[in-house]
Amino acid sequence: MDIKSYIESGVIESYVLGMADTQEAAELEQLSRQHPEIRKAINDFEAALEQHALAAAVTPPFQIKEQLLITLADEFIKEEESRPVAFGWFRYMAAASVILLVVSAALNVYFYTQFRSTSNAYQALLVEKNTLFADNQNIQTKALELYSNMQMMSDPAIQKISLSATKAGENNLATIFWDSKSKDVYLMLNKLPQAAPDKQYQLWAIVDGKPVDAGMIDACAGLCKMKNIPSASMFAITLEKKGGAASPTMDQMCVAGKVG
Amino acid sequence: MEVVKKYSEPELVQLLRQRSSHVFSYLYDNYSGALHSVILNIVNEEELANDVLQEVFVKIWRQIESYDSSKGRLFTWMLNIARNASIDTVRSKGYQNSRQNRELTEDVYTAGGTSEMRTDQIGLKKLVYSLREEYKVLVELSYFQGYTQDEIAKMLNIPLGTVKTRLRTALIQLREIIKP
Numbered sequence: 541m542d543i544k545s546y547i548e549s550g551v552i553e554s555y556v557l558g559m560a561d562t563q564e565a566a567e568l569e570q571l572s573r574q575h576p577e578i579r580k581a582i583n584d585f586e587a588a589l590e591q592h593a594l595a596a597a598v599t600p601p602f603q604i605k606e607q608l609l610i611t612l613a614d615e616f617i618k619e620e621e622s623r624p625v626a627f628g629w630f631r632y633m634a635a636a637s638v639i640l641l642v643v644s645a646a647l648n649v650y651f652y653t654q655f656r657s658t659s660n661a662y663q664a665l666l667v668e669k670n671t672l673f674a675d676n677q678n679i680q681t682k683a684l685e686l687y688s689n690m691q692m693m694s695d696p697a698i699q700k701i702s703l704s705a706t707k708a709g710e711n712n713l714a715t716i717f718w719d720s721k722s723k724d725v726y727l728m729l730n731k732l733p734q735a736a737p738d739k740q741y742q743l744w745a746i747v748d749g750k751p752v753d754a755g756m757i758d759a760c761a762g763l764c765k766m767k768n769i770p771s772a773s774m775f776a777i778t779l780e781k782k783g784g785a786a787s788p789t790m791d792q793m794c795v796a797g798k799v800g
Numbered sequence: 801m802e803v804v805k806k807y808s809e810p811e812l813v814q815l816l817r818q819r820s821s822h823v824f825s826y827l828y829d830n831y832s833g834a835l836h837s838v839i840l841n842i843v844n845e846e847e848l849a850n851d852v853l854q855e856v857f858v859k860i861w862r863q864i865e866s867y868d869s870s871k872g873r874l875f876t877w878m879l880n881i882a883r884n885a886s887i888d889t890v891r892s893k894g895y896q897n898s899r900q901n902r903e904l905t906e907d908v909y910t911a912g913g914t915s916e917m918r919t920d921q922i923g924l925k926k927l928v929y930s931l932r933e934e935y936k937v938l939v940e941l942s943y944f945q946g947y948t949q950d951e952i953a954k955m956l957n958i959p960l961g962t963v964k965t966r967l968r969t970a971l972i973q974l975r976e977i978i979k980p
Contacts, residue, residue, distance in 0.1 A: 548972065549968060550967070550968025550969065550970075550971040550972045551968065553968075553971035553972065553974065553975050554967070554968065554971055556872065556876055557883075557943055557971070558879075558880040558883055558884070559942055559943060559967075561948075569871065582872065583872075583873070585975055586872055586873045586875070586876045587873070587980075588975070588978045588979055588980055589875075589876070589879070589978060590834070590873065590875040590876070590879075591978075591980055592924070592927075592978040593834035593835075593837065593838065593875070593879065593923065593924070594830075594831075594833075594834045596834070596837050596922060596923040596924070596926070597832075597833025597834045597836070597837055598833055598836050598837040598840060598922055598923070599832075599833045599836070600832050600833065600836040600850060600853050601850060604832070604850055604853055604854055605825070605828055605829075605832070607854060608828065608854055608857050608858070609821070609825070611854075611858060612821075612824070612858065612861055615819060615861065615862075616819055616820070616821035616824070617818065617819040617820060617821070
């Protein structure tokens with residue numbers, strides 16, 4: 541079949557303009573499926589016809605459109621129904637941001653609580669550390685003190701005098717360390733009952749048969765440094781009223797010991 | 801008229817089938833003028849042409865499901881609806897009567913001042929009327945008045961073969977004129 545002369549026969553134009561009879565139309569439709577050139581020729585004429593018609597348009601009175609929109613009003617889909625896509629998208633976004641806000645707020649509370657408890661724990665640790673540090677300092681001081689005490693006790697110039705209980709049935713005990721060079725007196729309380737709140741122990745040195753005040757005894761760890769005593773034949777401790785007495789109350793003597 | 805969005809033909813058809821009033825409005829704005837001009841070519845009378853245009857758009861709207869894109873363009877389909885509706889209107893009893901009445905009154909009042917317009921000066925008819933007389937009359941009778949080639953052969957008393965040949969030659973000439 542000669543496609544070219546078929547295309548030029550006018551049958552395509554007749555078909556497009558709706559003037560072809562049923563048989564011609566069926567034949568052309570059949571052929572157009574087999575031959576792209578025919579399909580193209582149909583399309584070209586259609587496009588040209590459309591362009592011409594659009595260029596030759598005569599605008600109808602505007603009332604016609606209004607009338608049509610009224611006539612077909614019930615057949616249009618509701619315009620709102622074509623919008624849910626955009627609106628739905630917005631709603632999902634809004635919902636998502638609210639959820640994010642709530643989650644964020646909850647996390648804020650959670651993290652703040654965490655922060656507070658961590659901060660408190662840190663403060664507690666800081667206090668504990670300071671306490672431990674202070675304790676450590678104390679212990680170091682005491683250790684140094686004990687060390688120097690030990691150094692002193694082992695000094696050959698130191699004379700050691702044991703003061704033992706003066707009354708039968710008691711086993712009170714104290715020890716005097718007396719530096720024979722500097723004449724300093726140190727006292728270690730080995731065992732003495734706790735003094736009443738208004739009472740205080742007092743150390744006496746017996747010099748030439750007479751008691752000389754050698755100092756009040758405070759609670760001291762290890763060795764208590766007492767008054768300097770140049771010479772003494774004996775040391776004794778009495779329990780006196782707080783602040784001490786000018787002369788010892790003899791019946792309150794707890795311990796005593798001779799020098800040498 | 802400003803058209804914000806341009807729809808492709810498949811989009812147009814799909815949205816019309818989804819019953820979008822927006823797209824119907826778009827279709828009307830873009831094609832009513834072209835279809836109106838063809839209707840005027842056939843119906844010749846403005847009031848009636850307006851009615852036909854309305855009828856045509858209702859048909860397009862309601863019959864969009866039957867449009868088959870494999871057979872041709874949307875405009876071709878709409879154009880044929882417009883042509884057929886126009887020819888049907890012209891052939892209806894009412895139209896024939898009113899036309900006869902008008903022709904009688906026109907004898908009295910002469911041609912001026914009637915609602916009839918020179919519709920052969922617009923659209924496709926203007927092109928057809930630029931063809932040679934022997935072609936023009938055939939296209940007029942077949943395309944604008946809807947007669948079959950058999951009927952035309954009898955009316956003009958010329959052989960059917962000649963009608964066929966001349967008509968096709970006329971259409972080829974038309975095609976050459978509107979070729980872009």
